[in-house]
Amino acid sequence: MLKVTLPDGSIKEVDNGYKVSEIAKDISEGLFRNSIAAIINGELKDLDTPITKDSTVKIITLKDPESPVIYRHTMAHIMAQAVMRIYGKDNVKFAIGPVIENGFYYDFDLGDTKLSEEDFKNIEEEMKKIIKENIKIEKSELTKEEALKLFKDQPYKVDLINDIEDDHVSVYTQGDFYDLCRGPHLPSTGMVKQFKLLSVSGAYWRGNENNKMLQRIYATAFDKKDKLDDYINMLEEARKRDHRKLGPQLGLFLIDTDVAPGMPFFLPRGTEVLNELKKFSREIHKKYRYNEVESPQIMNVSLWHQSGHWDHYQENMYFTEKEDVEMAVKPMNCPGHIIMFKSNVVSYRDLPIRMFEFGKVHRFERSGVLHGLFRVRVFTQDDAHIFCTKDQVETEILSIMSLINELYSTFGFKYEAFLSTMPEDHMGDVKTWDIATGALKRALEDSETPYTVNEGDGAFYGPKIDFIVTDSLGRKWQCATIQLDFQMPERFDINYVDNNNELLRPVMLHRAVFGSIERFFGILIENFAGAFPTWMMPEQVSVIAVSEKYNESASLFAQKLEKEGLKVSLNITNSTVGYKIREEQMKKVPYMIVFGEKESESDIITVRTRNGNTAENILLKDFIDTVKKEIAERTIELSY
RNA sequence: GCCGAUGUAGCUCAACGGUAGAGCGACUCAUUCGUAAUGAGUAGGUUGGGGGUUCAAAUCCCUUCAUCGGCUCCA
Numbered sequence: 001m002l003k004v005t006l007p008d009g010s011i012k013e014v015d016n017g018y019k020v021s022e023i024a025k026d027i028s029e030g031l032f033r034n035s036i037a038a039i040i041n042g043e044l045k046d047l048d049t050p051i052t053k054d055s056t057v058k059i060i061t062l063k064d065p066e067s068p069v070i071y072r073h074t075m076a077h078i079m080a081q082a083v084m085r086i087y088g089k090d091n092v093k094f095a096i097g098p099v100i101e102n103g104f105y106y107d108f109d110l111g112d113t114k115l116s117e118e119d120f121k122n123i124e125e126e127m128k129k130i131i132k133e134n135i136k137i138e139k140s141e142l143t144k145e146e147a148l149k150l151f152k153d154q155p156y157k158v159d160l161i162n163d164i165e166d167d168h169v170s171v172y173t174q175g176d177f178y179d180l181c182r183g184p185h186l187p188s189t190g191m192v193k194q195f196k197l198l199s200v201s202g203a204y205w206r207g208n209e210n211n212k213m214l215q216r217i218y219a220t221a222f223d224k225k226d227k228l229d230d231y232i233n234m235l236e237e238a239r240k241r242d243h244r245k246l247g248p249q250l251g252l253f254l255i256d257t258d259v260a261p262g263m264p265f266f267l268p269r270g271t272e273v274l275n276e277l278k279k280f281s282r283e284i285h286k287k288y289r290y291n292e293v294e295s296p297q298i299m300n301v302s303l304w305h306q307s308g309h310w311d312h313y314q315e316n317m318y319f320t321e322k323e324d325v326e327m328a329v330k331p332m333n334c335p336g337h338i339i340m341f342k343s344n345v346v347s348y349r350d351l352p353i354r355m356f357e358f359g360k361v362h363r364f365e366r367s368g369v370l371h372g373l374f375r376v377r378v379f380t381q382d383d384a385h386i387f388c389t390k391d392q393v394e395t396e397i398l399s400i401m402s403l404i405n406e407l408y409s410t411f412g413f414k415y416e417a418f419l420s421t422m423p424e425d426h427m428g429d430v431k432t433w434d435i436a437t438g439a440l441k442r443a444l445e446d447s448e449t450p451y452t453v454n455e456g457d458g459a460f461y462g463p464k465i466d467f468i469v470t471d472s473l474g475r476k477w478q479c480a481t482i483q484l485d486f487q488m489p490e491r492f493d494i495n496y497v498d499n500n501n502e503l504l505r506p507v508m509l510h511r512a513v514f515g516s517i518e519r520f521f522g523i524l525i526e527n528f529a530g531a532f533p534t535w536m537m538p539e540q541v542s543v544i545a546v547s548e549k550y551n552e553s554a555s556l557f558a559q560k561l562e563k564e565g566l567k568v569s570l571n572i573t574n575s576t577v578g579y580k581i582r583e584e585q586m587k588k589v590p591y592m593i594v595f596g597e598k599e600s601e602s603d604i605i606t607v608r609t610r611n612g613n614t615a616e617n618i619l620l621k622d623f624i625d626t627v628k629k630e631i632a633e634r635t636i637e638l639s640y
Numbered sequence: 641g642c643c644g645a646u647g648u649a650g651c652u653c654a655a656c657g658g659u660a661g662a663g664c665g666a667c668u669c670a671u672u673c674g675u676a677a678u679g680a681g682u683a684g685g686u687u688g689g690g691g692g693u694u695c696a697a698a699u700c701c702c703u704u705c706a707u708c709g710g711c712u713c714c715a
Contacts, residue, residue: 095715097715098713099713105710114643114644116644116645117644117645117709156715161715163715164715169715179715182715183715199709200643201644201645201710202642202644202711203643203711204642204711207711207712207713207714208711209642213711214643215643215644216711218709248651249651257707258689258706261706368641369641369711544674544675546673546674547672549672550672574671574672575673576671576673576674576678577674577675578673578675578677579673579676579677581675582675585675596673
């Protein structure tokens with residue numbers, strides 16, 4: 001008899017070979033009906049897995065958090081089966097069909113047949129049929145030899161089987177379809193019904209561009225209709241907030257793809273927002289004792305030879321030449337900062353030196369990857385390089401993390417940290433890496449920042465911490481980064497004089513907080529759907545004249561607000577009050593004041609917010625003070 | 641770069657081999673309005689660029705530029 005420990009701690013004795021599904025049935029008929037898989041000794045397994053040793057077992061139902069991985073995987077098979085039925089078994093070569101965040105995909109090689117979204121209806125219909133047929137899904141174990149024979153007409157599967165180290169592989173069969181798969185899967189095809197095909201695209205076999213391009217269908221599935229609806233609504237909401245649409249619509253920026261692909265034009269309103277972001281950033285960097293600098297936009301290629309960019313980054317650089325001198329447009333700011341560091345003898349008393357620059361960098365990106373403000377060919381980094389002694393590293397990192405926290409919390413962003421350690425291909429000795437990585441780790445721990453370690457994911461020149469922010473739709477963005485660099489100080493042979501009059505190599509820290517200001521701006525547009533906190537808005541208060549009779553007094557009123565330092569938009573167009581409110585509302589101006597007879601006679605106003613609230617009988621002075629405070633404190637929510 | 645889709649007025653879209661249309665926006669006029677759209681009129685286009693097929697091309701073909709979804713998630 002074998003001992004099976006259940007989640008409630010109870011122990012059940014079963015015979016060798018007793019199936020998990022039978023255990024479920026023993027517990028209750030209801031559990032059995034709802035069960036889809038099990039976690040056996042920490043591993044996700046099928047329901048018909050036999051128990052062969054003492055084990056801990058947890059039965060998984062659709063309610064468990066582990067269930068989407070399972071039913072989406074099964075749904076991927078159902079989709080593959082539908083594609084097979086429609087296009088004919090001999091015309092489809094199956095590649096892989098994994099579960100991904102929020103859904104799954106399957107890659108097919110359909111020869112000359114091109115899939116398009118118009119084919120979705122067909123495939124979805126066939127999938128519904130397969131679900132309705134409620135076909136039993138069965139697992140079988142094969143030797144690799146048997147599997148190779150079974151999949152002899154499926155070259156991608158053969159490729160996969162050859163790569164598997166185990167002697168045995170598993171195959172899941174559902175009616176006329178079988179697939180090489182690790183599992184686990186639902187017991188039958190009818191258990192989960194809510195799915196939707198999302199998009200079709202090309203994808204290289206094994207992600208390698210030298211391999212054949214396959215056709216990939218992205219899709220998702222949920223156990224309940226309302227969950228699927230929620231997800232589709234979220235996609236819809238994200239689509240509505242798309243900064244590429246909102247940006248031009250709100251007059252923030254435009255991208256003229258004929259004139260300069262990947263290089264945004266910032267319109268007056270957008271520039272106003274960028275300037276507020278920069279102003280905020282300057283304030284905070286001043287507080288943390290950084291010194292702002294500016295380095296040239298183009299510099300001699302010899303500098304880039306020395307920095308290593310010529311050898312490692314040339315593909316992404318722009319070049320220009322005059323009087324036989326070849327220059328490169330800077331893709332990074334570090335070499336420029338080093339030139340400034342080297343311009344003087346540096347004493348240990350001068351360290352740490354914190355050089356900060358809104359560095360505008362150009363990087364060539366392949367045309368296929370450009371994406372609004374998120375992936376561009378020119379952008380501004382809030383870049384800084386810190387030159388310090390080894391002993392100062394930890395303190396400096398703590399200070400950077402505190403700065404990051406202060407900046408992100410102003411936008412209401414939550415974030416997580418990732419520590420990347422030494423990669424196989426690295427420079428510098430292991431000991432230096434250990435010290436540096438240790439310093440990063442201690443800083444994370446001392447500041448009680450939760451973090452995940454990405455083993456071997458560091459840059460070849462040093463370990464790093466990346467910060468990922470989560471926006472209001474739950475999407476994640478990598479923004480801030482702190483990198484230790486062992487290479488640049490060597491390459492440029494930079495030194496400082498220590499208290500024994502010896503020349504020592506400083507440590508160089510490379511860090512950015514927004515990352516790219518423009519990209520961060522894009523994230524903010526989507527996060528706030530264009531309705532930024534008041535301090536960032538290009539217009540903070542709209543003054544709307546009730547009719548042309550009040551145009552003049554309304555304009556004087558607006559000037560009064562402007563003198564208080566508020567950004568005011570004056571709307572005295574010849575249209576109804578309702579229409580003018582709508583215009584201001586569409587611009588997402590936080591506060592609107594309708595100016596008419598009442599307002600011209602007293603200092604009592606009615607404040608309307610873009611959220612649709614109206615606050616009546618507000619003393620003008622109180623309104624001004626309140627909004628000024630809201631702006632000064634960079635409050636996220638509106639005051640009324 | 642590669643695969644697929646797309647490109648028509650400032651914006652959203654229609655016309656799918658036979659004289660390019662609508663709504664919004666812009667402009668003009670009337671209206672003088674109290675918290676999300678007053679009414680009427682006017683202007684606006686070598687249908688992304690180039691080439692071809694045809695009596696005739698926004699529509700079909702070729703080419704080029706750009707945009708969108710992807711090309712990292714490993715049976």
